[in-house]
Amino acid sequence: MPDTPANDAPFRVLVDCEFGEDVLVYQFTNLYGCTIGKGTRVGAFVEISSGVSVGERCKISSHSYICDGVAIGDGVFIGHGVVFVNDKYPRAVNDDGSLQTGQDWDLLATRIGDGASIGSGATILGGLTVGEGATVGAGAVVTRDVAPGTVVAGSPARLLERSRRFPRGVVPAA
Amino acid sequence: MPDTPANDAPFRVLVDCEFGEDVLVYQFTNLYGCTIGKGTRVGAFVEISSGVSVGERCKISSHSYICDGVAIGDGVFIGHGVVFVNDKYPRAVNDDGSLQTGQDWDLLATRIGDGASIGSGATILGGLTVGEGATVGAGAVVTRDVAPGTVVAGSPARLLERSRRFPRGVVPAA
Amino acid sequence: MPDTPANDAPFRVLVDCEFGEDVLVYQFTNLYGCTIGKGTRVGAFVEISSGVSVGERCKISSHSYICDGVAIGDGVFIGHGVVFVNDKYPRAVNDDGSLQTGQDWDLLATRIGDGASIGSGATILGGLTVGEGATVGAGAVVTRDVAPGTVVAGSPARLLERSRRFPRGVVPAA
Numbered sequence: 001m002p003d004t005p006a007n008d009a010p011f012r013v014l015v016d017c018e019f020g021e022d023v024l025v026y027q028f029t030n031l032y033g034c035t036i037g038k039g040t041r042v043g044a045f046v047e048i049s050s051g052v053s054v055g056e057r058c059k060i061s062s063h064s065y066i067c068d069g070v071a072i073g074d075g076v077f078i079g080h081g082v083v084f085v086n087d088k089y090p091r092a093v094n095d096d097g098s099l100q101t102g103q104d105w106d107l108l109a110t111r112i113g114d115g116a117s118i119g120s121g122a123t124i125l126g127g128l129t130v131g132e133g134a135t136v137g138a139g140a141v142v143t144r145d146v147a148p149g150t151v152v153a154g155s156p157a158r159l160l161e162r163s164r165r166f167p168r169g170v171v172p173a174a
Numbered sequence: 175m176p177d178t179p180a181n182d183a184p185f186r187v188l189v190d191c192e193f194g195e196d197v198l199v200y201q202f203t204n205l206y207g208c209t210i211g212k213g214t215r216v217g218a219f220v221e222i223s224s225g226v227s228v229g230e231r232c233k234i235s236s237h238s239y240i241c242d243g244v245a246i247g248d249g250v251f252i253g254h255g256v257v258f259v260n261d262k263y264p265r266a267v268n269d270d271g272s273l274q275t276g277q278d279w280d281l282l283a284t285r286i287g288d289g290a291s292i293g294s295g296a297t298i299l300g301g302l303t304v305g306e307g308a309t310v311g312a313g314a315v316v317t318r319d320v321a322p323g324t325v326v327a328g329s330p331a332r333l334l335e336r337s338r339r340f341p342r343g344v345v346p347a348a
Numbered sequence: 349m350p351d352t353p354a355n356d357a358p359f360r361v362l363v364d365c366e367f368g369e370d371v372l373v374y375q376f377t378n379l380y381g382c383t384i385g386k387g388t389r390v391g392a393f394v395e396i397s398s399g400v401s402v403g404e405r406c407k408i409s410s411h412s413y414i415c416d417g418v419a420i421g422d423g424v425f426i427g428h429g430v431v432f433v434n435d436k437y438p439r440a441v442n443d444d445g446s447l448q449t450g451q452d453w454d455l456l457a458t459r460i461g462d463g464a465s466i467g468s469g470a471t472i473l474g475g476l477t478v479g480e481g482a483t484v485g486a487g488a489v490v491t492r493d494v495a496p497g498t499v500v501a502g503s504p505a506r507l508l509e510r511s512r513r514f515p516r517g518v519v520p521a522a
Contacts (some may be wrong), residue, residue, distance in 0.1 A: 011185055011359055013375050013392075027187050028204060028219075030376060030392045030410070039273060044187075044204045044221055045237075045376075047392050047410045057273050059266040062204070062221045063239055063257070063393075065411055065428045065468075075267035080239045081257040081297075083411070083429040083469040085486045090465050092407040093423035099387060099405050117264050120239075121257040121297035121315070123429075123469035123487035138259045139297035139315030139329060141469070141487030141503070155315070155329040155487060155503040185359055201361050202378060202393075213447060218361075218378045218395055219411075231447050233440040236378070236395045237413055237431070249441035254395075254413045255431040255471075291438050294413075295431040295471035295489070312433045313471035313489030313503060329489070329503040 001035070005042075020056065034066075037074065061120065069126065072112045079120030079138065084110060086126040113148060175209070179216075194230060208240075211248065235294065243300065246286045253294030253312065258284060260300040287322060349383070353390075368404060382414075385422065409468065417474065420460045427468030427486065432458060434474040461496060 001018035005025040013030045020038030025031065029042055033050030036042065040054055043062035048054070052066050055074035060066070062080050069086040072078070086108045094100055108126030112118065116130050119138035130136060130146040137153025137160065146152050151160040175192040179199040186203045194212030199205065203216055207224030210216065214228055217236035222228070226240050229248035234240070236254050243260040246252070260282045268274055282300030286292065290304050293312035304310060304320040311327025311334065320326050325334040349366040353373040361378045368386030373379065377390055381398030384390065388402055391410035396402070400414050403422035408414070410428050417434040420426070434456045442448055456474030460466065464478050467486035478484060478494040485501025485508065494500050499508040 010187065011376075013358065026204075028185075028202060028376060028393075030374075041273075045202075045219055045393055045411075057267050057271070059274075063219075063237065063411065063429075067428070075265075075271060077264050077266040079257075079259070079264060080241070081237075081255065081411075081429065083427075083486070085427070085468050089483065090425050090427060090467070091423075091463070092425040092465070093405050093463065097405070097423060099389075100407075115265070115267065117266070119264070120259050125486055135263065138257070138299055141329075155489075184361065200378075202359075202376060215447075219376075219393055231441050231445070233448075237393075237411065237429075249439075249445060251438050251440040253431075253433070253438060254415070255411075255429065289439070289441065291440070293438070294433050309437065312431070312473055315503075 005036075016050075026062075043080070055114070069107045070110045070112070073114035073116070073132070075115045076112050077117040078112075079118055079122065081121045082118050083123045084126075085124065086110065088126060116146075119153075179210075190224075200236075217254070229288070243281045244284045244286070247288035247290070247306070249289045250286050251291040252286075253292055253296065255295045256292050257297045258300075259298065260284065262300060290320075293327075353384075364398075374410075391428070403462070417455045418458045418460070421462035421464070421480070423463045424460050425465040426460075427466055427470065429469045430466050431471045432474070433472065434458065436474060464494075467501075 005023045007024045009027040011027045015032040017031050018035045022039045025042045026044045028044045030047040034048045034052040036054045037056035040058040042060045045063045048066045049068045051068040054072045058076045060078045064082040067084045067086045070084050111129045113132035115133040118136045121139040124142045131148030133149045134146045135151040140153050140157040141155040143156040153160050179197045181198045183201040185201045189206040191205050192209045196213045199216045200218045202218045204221040208222045208226040210228045211230035214232040216234045219237045222240045223242045225242040228246045232250045234252045238256040241258045241260045244258050285303045287306035289307040291309045295313040298316045305322030307323045308320045309325040314327050314331040315329040317330040327334050353371045355372045357375040359375045363380040365379050366383045370387045373390045374392045376392045378395040382396045382400040384402045385404035388406040390408045393411045396414045397416045399416040402420045406424045408426045412430040415432045415434045418432050459477045461480035463481040466484045469487040472490045479496030481497045482494045483499040488501050488505040489503040491504040501508050
């Protein structure tokens with residue numbers, strides 16, 4: 001995979017990333033150590049951390065933060081201002097007062113299934129799975145797994161309805 | 175209207191915008207195809223999309239995202255980290271797996287009335303009207319119209335009280 | 349205190365700040381008139397306003413906004429996309445329609461105690477105290493004081509449990 005996106009834009013910091021074909025990464029972006037699948041678009045003010053994989057034909061909207069431990073499938077929509085979490089009890093310092101490093105806590109892995117849609121302003125706690133074709137409503141705080149093809153919303157997020165768009169929880173292949 | 179703000183600042187991407195007199199746009203801003211009324215201030219890390227109109231003497235605080243379909247009146251306060259939405263069921267891809275374009279979904283229009291105040295961290299769903307002089311509490315998720323002069327808060331946002339500042343839901347003219 | 353961080357990074361606007369030793373400030377940051385204690389790290393897309401003090405060995409994660417009136421202790425974790433508030437009824441304009449300035453409203457002071465942890469996506473209303481060693485869950489909207497050593501979550505945030513990590517609400521000294 002190439003190490004640059006298909007487009008040019010000012011004010012980008014892209015370090016040690018791999019990009020599939022036709023990936024667009026817009027201005028004011030901070031990506032490091034991640035893999036972005038072909039055709040995916042990454043909006044302004046987005047940060048994607050080391051260890052993240054994003055699938056093909058996704059849309060990662062502006063102001064979102066994707067942390068280490070998150071794996072995003074194909075055809076996924078991530079709204080604006082979405083925040084992922086990967087630590088149950090994050091702390092700045094250890095019990096002895098020293099700064100924490102990556103060795104001082106357990107990384108929680110999160111998986112977002114193919115064709116899912118995460119609404120703008122949502123917060124996704126660590127260690128969860130959002131199933132294929134599921135929809136997370138705008139502003140939701142997701143504290144449990146989300147079943148494929150369902151719609152959840154609220155804080156904490158609860159089941160609203162079966163998805164109309166992907167009733168069996170699957171997104172057709174390209 | 176001129177096509178540049180009244181101030182200079184580093185790290186701005188301003189494309190095809192119109193600015194009234196005395197508009198201030200700070201650093202780290204991404205504005206395209208929008209119209210900003212006179213005297214309005216736009217904070218850092220703000221993105222304003224194509225088709226947005228912002229009135230006069232507004233304050234758009236840092237980290238907020240204003241999407242296509244949003245019309246903001248005069249004297250409106252938009253807090254920090256506010257996110258607007260314009261699509262009920264956003265998806266990255268169509269049923270055939272191809273990337274969605276602007277033609278593949280229905281734009282929901284949102285209107286923020288004169289003198290309204292949207293608290294920091296709020297999420298405003300698409301297709302809604304926030305009335306004149308209304309207040310949306312910090313962190314609220316607004317899923318219904320907000321009547322003029324009222325105060326709403328919570329997730330989903332519910333009526334808290336009549337506004338103390340603008341009891342008749344109107345903001346005096348300058 | 350020196351007026352530059354210990355590291356270099358592109359796309360920073362750092363104006364009238366004081367930094368302790370070994371402070372790291374990453375790219376896409378907007379800091380003005382604030383004081384940052386030694387060993388603290390400030391992530392991308394962070395804005396810290398005039399008058400803010402941040403203690404030693406803190407971690408301020410990406411996309412967070414810290415407003416005037418906020419005092420953060422030592423060893424504090426601020427997650428991603430955290431927003432602070434300092435005004436109960438923010439408005440863009442006065443009753444006569446003129447733009448508000450700093451003299452037109454009352455600043456609410458907020459204090460975050462040593463060793464506290466503010467989860468990603470949280471909103472902290474103005475005028476509150478989050479006690480030593482307390483934990484605010486991801487996505488919470490904090491509307492009341494948080495007692496030392498407790499865990500709160502939700503919108504509005506409510507008591508979840510006593511902290512496991514800092515049961516007496518104190519963080520050991522370095």
